[in-house]
């Protein structure tokens with residue numbers, strides 16, 4: 001097994017191509033109220049985990065350039081490094097080789113200046129706060145060092161209403177279904193004002209019908225705000241309908257083996273699931289995943 005030839009914590013340097021934030025999202029719908037996405041640059045990133053006397057080669061020379069406001073999905077077999085890559089970009093894990101920048105900053109700087117938002121697998125709402133307070137409170141507190149302002153209360157209430165929670169603003173999380181809780185969690189993620197959102201299988205705990213609804217709610221939120229989103233999923237239909245680009249990863253070591261640029265127009269709709277282009281993208285991603293699994 002390969003061992004790391006150099007170990008550095010968060011040794012990122014500013015990318016020459018990275019620009020300012022609040023650049024208009026090239027791919028989000030033109031109706032965006034705010035377009036705040038920032039570029040993410042991942043160049044030659046390799047990562048190893050120490051495993052006793054050996055090392056596990058988790059990521060191998062991963063190169064991904066993400067445009068401001070782009071929606072990119074990562075898909076691949078279990079253990080191929082999807083969560084590891086998100087955590088590296090989010091400044092939560094060190095990496096040994098390569099560079100990562102978020103709007104020209106190292107992941108640690110981006111994390112400290114609240115440029116990155118995480119949407120977790122489970123909603124993790126505060127049980128004693130109402131829906132409204134769960135979203136607004138976190139937007140108000142813990143913003144020290146933040147370089148982007150959170151959404152105002154009126155904008156937050158509009159988002160909550162747009163995802164069908166207008167009648168539940170003063171309810172507690174325990175009074176909501178799992179899908180409703182996940183909607184609160186998503187709005188909270190968007191409301192923080194971070195230009196880059198990292199989402200690690202946020203819908204995996206939901207039933208198929210709710211999950212399908214959540215895809216379009218997420219698209220609606222994203223199309224209004226123009227955040228840069230890196231989205232991890234195991235679902236090919238989910239990846240294709242949501243994304244501008246679907247990156248297929250292989251395992252041992254974790255790496256990107258195929259990039260599928262999704263040519264469906266924006267805004268996306270459920271009708272597009274019958275579109276020949278959608279079906280062709282599904283076939284391409286499925287074939288690529290099949291090749292990965294067969295290796």
Ligand SMILES: Nc1ncnc2c1ncn2[C@@H]1O[C@H](COP(=O)(O)OP(=O)(O)OP(=O)(O)O)[C@@H](O)[C@H]1O
Nearest residue numbers: 049050056058077078079080081082083084085254
């Ligand atoms: N903290 C850690 N220490 C040691 N090994 C780790 C650690 N975190 C992850 N790994 C290993 O790194 C590899 C990639 O893990 P990762 O969680 O990124 O995979 P994944 O693609 O997100 O998988 P899944 O689809 O199951 O969530 C796996 O082999 C995993 O066992």
Ligand SMILES: [Mg+2]
Nearest residue numbers: 082083084200
């Ligand atoms: Mg994972």
